[in-house]
Amino acid sequence: MTGVLTAQGIDKSFFGVKVLDQVNFDLQSNEIHALLGENGAGKSTLVKILTGAYRRDAGKMQLAGAEVEPRSVAEAQALGIGTVYQEVNLLDNLTVAENLYLGRQPRRFGLVDRAKMRRDARALLARYGIDADPDETLAHYPVAIRQIIAIARAVDLSGKVLFLDEPTASLDAAEVQALFAVLRQLRDQGLGIVIITHFLDQVYQIADRVTVLRNGKMVGNRAIADLPRRDLVAMMLGRELAEATAHRDPDAAPPDTPAEFRFQHYGKRGSIAPFDLDLRPGEVVGIAGLLGSGRTETARLLFGIDRADSGQALVDGQPVTLTSPEDAIRLGFGMCPEERKSDGIIGDLSVRQNIVLALQARRGWANPVPRREADALAARYIKALDIRPPDPNRPIKFLSGGNQQKAILARWLATDPRLLILDEPTRGIDIGAHAEIINLIAQLRSDGMALVVISSEIEELVSYSSRVIILSDRQHVRELRGAEITPQAIVAAMATPGAAA
Template sequence: MADHALLEMRHINKLFPGVKALSDVDFTLRKGEIHALMGENGAGKSTLIKVLTGVYQNDGGEIRVEGKNISIRSPQDAQNNGISTVYQEITLCPNLTVAENMFIGREKDVFVHNRRREKRANELLGELGIPARGSQMLGNCSLAVQQMVAIARAVDMNCKVLILDEPTSSLDDKEVNVLFGLMRDLKARGVGIIFVTHFLEQVYEVCDRITVLRNGELVGEYLTEELPQVQLVAKMIGKDLDEISSFGEVEEKEFSDADIFYEAKKLSSSDALPFDFEIHKGEVNGFTGLLGSGRSESVRAIFGADKVNGGTVKINGKHVKITKPIDAMKNGIGYLAEDRKRDGIIADLSVRENIILALQVMKGFFKPISRSESEAFADEYIKVLNIKTASRETPIGSLSGGNQQKVILARWLLTHPDYLILDEPTRGIDVGTKLEIQKLVLKLAEDGVAVTFISSEIEEMLRTCSRLIVMRDRRIVGELKGSDLNQAQVMKTIAGGES
């Protein structure tokens, strides 16, 4: 087994102050295989990757590439040893050209030959089928292309080990397929690929082997065909699956027009085309569609997060004007933004301050919530939502992704909204928390709160929503409910009825 091992990591340990992030983890990557690294958030995946790429130094254990012991002290060390990484966030420079991004930092020449470089870049981009020009500014390319440029860079470096850290989270299906094509191509060339993702289907689509981590420890290494999806999830979360399957079908609810809480006609914003939309009290609906289809932009328009251009909005039958988030909040709307890090958490502030923020804004500048009151609120929600934090005064930035998300949820629950918009609340968080959030959504609906739920995982939406609005090319192309709510139908509507 070890004879064609490309990369071996043995007994890797990593300590952080107070936490053992990795304890005695083994990992083996063979030539020409795509190897999924799976685990919940906090399982140690990213720590392992960072040890391998030289961002962190391991506190024990050894790393071997093609049988040779190496030590990795910096990202350059990793590159020199043939280990390349493509991160979830684009780690290229937007103010340089595509060609420069592909070649900078690894050329031996002291002087730069732009022409030669661009020619080589164009050849490579053509070969890999990436729609970009070498002379283009990277900042002018779409996110997907930027990601592919990063891969092209790695490919050109003759990397032996390619690490893809959540590469598909900002790509739509078509782009994912292009990426998978690229991955298979590289695999055929003998490159070992470590694939980190939250999407289980994708793992089964391209991966040969799966290594599962849990709580910083190795659970095991499996061949993909020998490990059914259900078991994989079980190994990742380490609890019984009954809980997952305990979700029944969403029961049909009948809504009358009198129950309409929010109604928009021809609502449009700087980023969203005009659309009509309504939601009833106690209803859970979903927006679905590929990335860039306009689903996030539409809910942002509802909340007034972007510049609203036109349209009429009625809440409880009364005309209202919502042009800024504060307008929406005063009308009982809450919005949990898609990008938690960028639009959600205030990283250096405490959990308590993060929880009371929205309520404080609604109360106004001159009516601050007293210290004791805010502490009571924080304690209450930490308990209700089971937020794992050292104390209410811990900076939110030091919490894990799932717990950060719960704090943001608490922030909105505290405002007691009548209508809550959740844009990708389960993205990038562990399976356990995902289930908790889904349950919470259903419970809110029972209490009469209208909820809009957006998720890239259709299954998740099918489990929670009673009505799905499907978007394509920034337009609403269908509305599914009742018996139409199944995966096949949703896919068909998204794809445009071709299949």
């Protein structure tokens, strides 16, 4: 193999915040290279610099030994660097041939030579084993075929380097294997390929090497054949995994306590494989897994945001239907989402209005919560959760992240929920609010509430969880209980191979 693309000392800052810090990266020809890291690691920023979408602040970049500085995606393509994004950037209303040659149609006498375009398209499709009609509209074909058509276009345009952003996110197992066959063919023809993905099984199926970024820095570059899964997971998490049990109650919700909530063979095709989950009052069930493992998909299914297409849900032994969050709220469920700003708060509404929102939804919009009751609820939870500033009329968008999170928790506590689902409840908040929310989780458990807590903070899960469910590649792969719950055991289980999604 020979070096085709190298980057050295890449720096990038936005508004004074450094998101890439002296990052080095190299890609060989005849190689499939996985670029991995959790949210905020800097993967997307690095790729945008290498593909011309962003300008770097410092460092240098070489393509086939010559220093380059692409100023746009088009300029990068002209140099030989192509990109295919997760959402295929083609036009469904145009034909396959028109998409393949959009912007570079062959011409004759000043007009588009459609006959030649069809011939060239047919030859290009045959080269990749794509069974598609050049004259058929792109919308006629499934996502997997459109993905391969987008790759064929990018390679034909560029021809040296190909970046793929989550190429398998919307594909089933058979489609993944068809795509991988094309990628291996391209690698064997001399192309250098970079894949951004969160599916570890697929990394071990397709990648030759892996680079891991964490907090804007490169922390490792290893041959996949020499990298055990557990070591890869540890590289991505990047922290000492000390024991932490300060908040755990080993006697909470013993296994013989009747389950109030049961999810049996519950799943959704393309989102999360069917799983069994029993939830009891007075226990915290932690959910651990790398980004893309199916953590949030599980929460969305439990709360009715996504509708299950297999299995059944039972509350107090009776089957229930979860077709919407309204159904979940009526059953006594609450959920704090991972994306606080986009999915949690309504920024222009006041703190008081945000706190009473779920209670209002449960009662129905034709039966508004009286202002006096709303004032009392807001005052109660502002004091109980120490929301600052303690002004119920202040637009919630002006509060800090930690205080916004506490207001969302107050929203659900105001409904007196039986089951509370928390997706990354301590992400992006200050240390003081962080500790308060950890203490609140322990208190709610002691008060008899059932909780499901999703967190990438392993030590936190160890500290308060009665049980921990580990996910890998959109499957529930293991459950840890009692003394089994250690950071080391969670990391080992997260690295367990699962089936490709």
